[in-house]
Amino acid sequence: MVNKVQLGKSELFVNPIGLGANAVGGHNLYPNLDEEIGKDLVRTSIDNGMNFIDTAFSYGPERSEELIAEVLKESGKRHDVIIGTKIAQKFVDGQTVIDNSPAFLRSEVEKSLKRLQTDYIDLLYIHYPDEATPKDEAIGTLKQLKDEGKIRAIGVSNFSTEQLKEANKDGYVDVVQGEYNLLSRSAESTYFPYTVENNISFIPYFPLASGLLTGKYTTKSTFNDFRTRLPYFQEEVFAKNLAKVEQVRNIAHQKGVDVSHVVLAWYLNQEAVTAIIPGAKNPEQVLNNLKTLDVQLSNDDILAIDTLFKA
Incomplete structure (x- = not known):
């Protein structure tokens, strides 16, 4: 039985291992995605107790929400699943524009509800801040939507x-999602003190550094997608990062688990981190991610990994 965790001050309780669903219909992010495999990712997740699915308008765009809705409708398990989705983008003359205005947020929530075939969204994030809208005004709009029963938590x-x-x-924010992994740790000094003090859950994205922290890459690996733009994949640091991953492999080997299990378990030992949402490209990866819950790290393990990736 999985011990579920509470998201911030909300009434939402989730398996601490969720599904990052950007490969479910995220045709604009990954080439050659198979939508049936994407739906299988969602089916495998909910059939195995992973009740937290993270998506967004921008995954597709729109298609990820639609595919998740199809699976939840066929399964009859909508009320067993916590859906987190994100809005903020619109397209103007072929360009992406960020909008946090109250009217836009209200309109996009209605559209998201239709795509998800539901009458409420469990966790609604503003995906990116705009430059014009006061942030407390934007969140005030989400609080109104929460009071109306259209969303259950604010991120x-x-x-x-x-x-x-x-x-x-006004204390309305329940969850913050931001980049955090062993190769990108600035959140420890920027976000974590505030989120812990204010009972806001922090959920990392890119927890496995787009695969680099899984231990599956070598110095001969090549990439033809968005990873080519990520700093930790650049040639001068890629080999150094792989060498650190190999040291984590030693800990994983001693425990009979994969590198990714150790890395994800390390995050769950950080006070600020409530849950993690690693992505998956096939159902086997979903099941593999869930094995993280069986990993027990000693204080020495936690310190060793901390020291290694601070170097």
């Missing part, structure tokens, strides 16, 4: 610490 993603503080002026 922000990609907000700076100062923007987060403005957004949470």
